Amino acid sequence: MPSSVQFRSVSVEPILHDINLRIAAGEAVAFVGRSGAGKTTTLRLVNGLARPTSGEVAIDDVPLGSADLIQLRRRTGYIIQGSGLFPHRTVYENVATVPRLLGWPDPQTRAAAEELLAKLDLPLSRFGDRYPRSLSGGEQQRVGIARAMIAKPAVLLCDEPFGALDPIVRRDLQDAFRALRSGVTILFVTHDLAEALRITERIVLFDGGRVVADSPAAEFTSQPLPLVQKFVAAASLPA
C-alpha cells in the first residue's frame, strides 16, 4: 500500500528553509533543481537519513519523530546513483536484503526476486550468483532497483538513480522503471527535466533550499518563472 508524505514547515538549517509539501499516496513526484538546491536533503528527510532542525515530516500523517526508523526504512525503498550494492554479496543476496531483515521465508524471497529480476532483464538463473563488480553500470543499477522494490515499499526514494549512465542505458532504465512503478509513492530527485517529465506526473522545483515551483508535469514547462524556462532550455525539449 502506498503512503502519503507530508512536509510541514520543514527546515534543515542552513540547507532547507520552510518546506511545505503534501504528496498523495501513489503519486510520483520529481524534485528538480540545481546542485545544492536542497532536493537530496529533502529526499533524505523521508527515511530519516537527514533530520529537520524545525518542522516535521510525516508519513501517512504519522510524524517521523514518533516512528520506528528501522521499521520505516525497511518499508521505504531507496535507489541512489552508483547503486550502493554490497560488493561482497551476490546479486541475489543483495536483492534479498530487505526480505531477510523482514523475516520472509526463503521461497517467498526467491519467488519475488525471480519475478522482479525477470522484469528487469536480469534472469535470476544467470545473474543471481554473480557479484556486482562483474556487472555493467546499467546492470548494477537494475539490481539496485530490484533491491529497493522487492519488499513492495510504501514509498520509493530515488536520488539521481540514472545519473551516471550513458543516454541509451539511461533511456532503457527509465522505461523499465516506469513499467514497475505502480502501487508505490515515488519521490524522484533528478536535474534532468526530460527524465522528470518521463517518469513522474508532478514536478517540484527547488532553488536555494526553497520550493519555487510545484505543478503537474504537463503544465510545468509552460510556467513563466525564469528558472523554469532555464531548465526547459537546458533540457532542449521539443516545443
Place this chain on the structure above:
Amino acid sequence: MIADVLRATGEHVVIVVIAVGIAIILGIPLGIWCARRARAGRFALRIVDTIQTIPSLALFGFLIPVPLIGGIGMRTAIVALILYSLLPIVRNTLTGIRGVDPIVLDAGVAMGLTDRQLLREVELPLAMPTIVAGIRIATVIAIGVATIAAAIGGGGLGTLIFRGVSMVDTRMILAGALPAAALALIADVVLSFVERRIA
C-alpha cells in the same frame, strides 16, 4: 642441539600465538571503537602509537617491576608482545572500516540495517582484508621481537641467540636466528594467502 632448537621454536610459536591472539581480541574492538568515536579514537590511537615507539628491550625492562603482569618469564614477554601487536591491528581495523564506500553504508542504513547489523554484515566483511593485513604485520613483528624476550627469561628462540652471543658461538646464534626468520616468512606467506582469499 636439534632437540633444543625444536623446543625453543615451539616456545616461540606459543608466545607469539598467545600474544597475537589476545592482541586480535583486544585490537579489533578497539579499532571499531576508534572508528566510531573520532576524538576518543584519536586519543586511543596516540597511546597505542606511543607504545610502539618504546624500544623493545626497554619495554621488557619496564614491565619487570609491574605487579601481576610483570616479573621474569614468559608472561611478561607475552604482555609486551600484545602491546606491540596492538598498533597494526587497531590501525588497520580503523582504516578498513573508514575505507568502506560511504554510498554502500548509506544504502545499508537506508534499507533498515541496525548499527550492529551494519557492522557485522557490511563494515567488518569489507574491512576484513585490511584487518588481516594488520594481523599479518603484527605477527611478523611479534616473531622478531619475541627473540628479545629471552633477555627477561621469556624463552623461545632468543634463548639460543643470547647464549650464542655470550659464548661467541655463531652456530648457536644461527640455530636461533634461522628458525625465527623461517617462522616470520611462513607466517607472512600464509597470512598473505588468507588476505587474498577473502579480498
